[in-house]
Amino acid sequence: MGTSRTGRWRPALVLAGLVLAGCSTTAPATPAGSTLPVTATAGYPATVASCGRDFSYAKAPTRVLLGNYRTLKTLDRLGVADAVHGYLLGPDDRGVAPGSLSKDLVMVSPDTVPAREPVIAAAPDLFLSFTEAQLVGQGKLSYDDLAGIGANAYVMGDYCMASPVNRSIDTVYADITNLGRIFGVAERAEQLNRQLKDRVAKAKASLDGRAATVAFLKVVGGKVYAIGGYPVSATLDALGLTNQFADLPTTFAELSAEQARAMTPDLIFVNYVGDEKAAIAELAAALPDLPAVKGGRVHGADENLAQGGGVGAIDSLEAIAADVKNARR
Template sequence: MTRRHFRGLPALSCAALVLTACASPASTDTTGAAKAAARPSGGTDYPAQVTNCGRTVRVEKAPERIVSFFPSNTELLLRLGLKDRIAGQTWTNQSPPKPAYATDYRKVKVLAPGEIGREALLAARPDFIVADGEYQFDGKKLPTITELARLGVPVYIDSAFCPKTTGTATLAATTTDLTALGTLLDARPAALRAAAETRERLAAVDKALTGRPATTAAMVQIVDKQLYALAGGLYSDVVRRAGGRNLLDDAVPKGSNFAPLSVEALAKKNPDVLIYHYTGAADRAASAQWLKTHLAATSAVRHGRLIAVPAADFSELRAVDGTVTLAKSLHPDAF
């Protein structure tokens, strides 16, 4: 499992005062977003707002101190040309950056390698947050999303992991987020180019796999020696677009995308391929050994068809990278 599934100082006073001073009353005005969509130059007229996870996310001006939760969000912001407007990032321990972003990624300040606390977040003086899920904003370790909005810090959640759509999300969430963030962050031209590239890459995969039978697969992760099924929503859509069929779709509750799984249940399904998530080199090696030991009788292990994928490859633009990479692993002769 990625950790998104485990809902696991004078500087602070100054930051809190600054954020409170920036707070503004909520508004239902939609003219900003409408004007942005109509402008031929592609720029944004402010204020601007979008709907995200059933909430209105509104900005009065282009954010200048963006905080990114999760590596894939940092890379998305870099793809939008916003490297000088990222105030910091968290959860960097979940994956090294993609080579294309590595130089700029490593220049972004790390606020916390894993979970961040209230003091560290507010001390960064964010005016916008892009996060991989709502679970962290519980009002305890971090303020709630509503509390942050009152402080003038809007929070945008990856569309694929909105609570009500986690179990049904598809790769279309990537272009949804590109469109929304391009508008909110005054980066629409770059967002449009990235969205077009996304569509082209996925269309090329679809073309290469036309007429090929799906490979039976199981997507899993091992955390603290517990096996988890990853299925439904974006996970299974990536497998499908990559030319596979996730045999674990019936192993997770409706509306969810993960669940504990017994070794016996997975062995009984006997997938041709085991796809496993990892967060670092040590985790990758340990997970591979665990699968080889506990599932030695499966077709996947017997034929050496274990595919390791970084956990961060399943959100935003990295989900597209993950799809392309997985397709080439499942059907190497098609590319």
């Protein structure tokens, strides 16, 4: 555990912690670099739970809407990316989709929490969300809206309203397993999980047992926010590192001046999108007296890596491990 903190946490109103008919007749293509053919299985009907709700699948989805386009990387590794019809933009995309996305994919809405109308018009058979906050209803998209068009929902990363704040790296593997069942590629999912677990083990081994207390922070509008829950909790636990904010009752919360002064992390990671150097400089300006800041032990954590969950969460973990390994002592 990290050092004790004092004062009351002030939760930030930020989305989910930010940073939240038969077998298929055509087998998906084998992903690049794979040696195992991808074939649809006879595993239908299948029931897969998400956020306490059971969803039934009679066949593999063929018209998927992504709550965050970054989840496409995981579907690609499973060989089912062709099932994606469209996507929503993430909270840090500022309404602009990356040019690297295929022009065949449709931006259904620039809003992370979409209105119901564009989603209904897109007629997905699966909404693959990155946070249950995208299904809040109250004039926006809801579970009932999806049920009305015969669409299922699955929330990546177990970013559910009722889920515990601190979750383990097993959350990633559970997602891969569930996606394997949903798309009828269970064998491919098992192979991918083996590969991901091997990557995590190698990342941890690269640290040679180094002990360090790590703080994840983000600066928004001049205010400093602490990040303690998933995926930070999963990443640090999997690497054998200590989470400065392990006792944070919410994933993301504003850090008071008193709490900032009480911090003694060995390393700081500042979440950013876009300009890493600017994010580090902004954090240093906000907390210039912290020993980690004075010692040059502040690194950037690219939110783009983990935001879509799945494979991206492991990419992020490896990047964190590399920075810890090379950090000043």
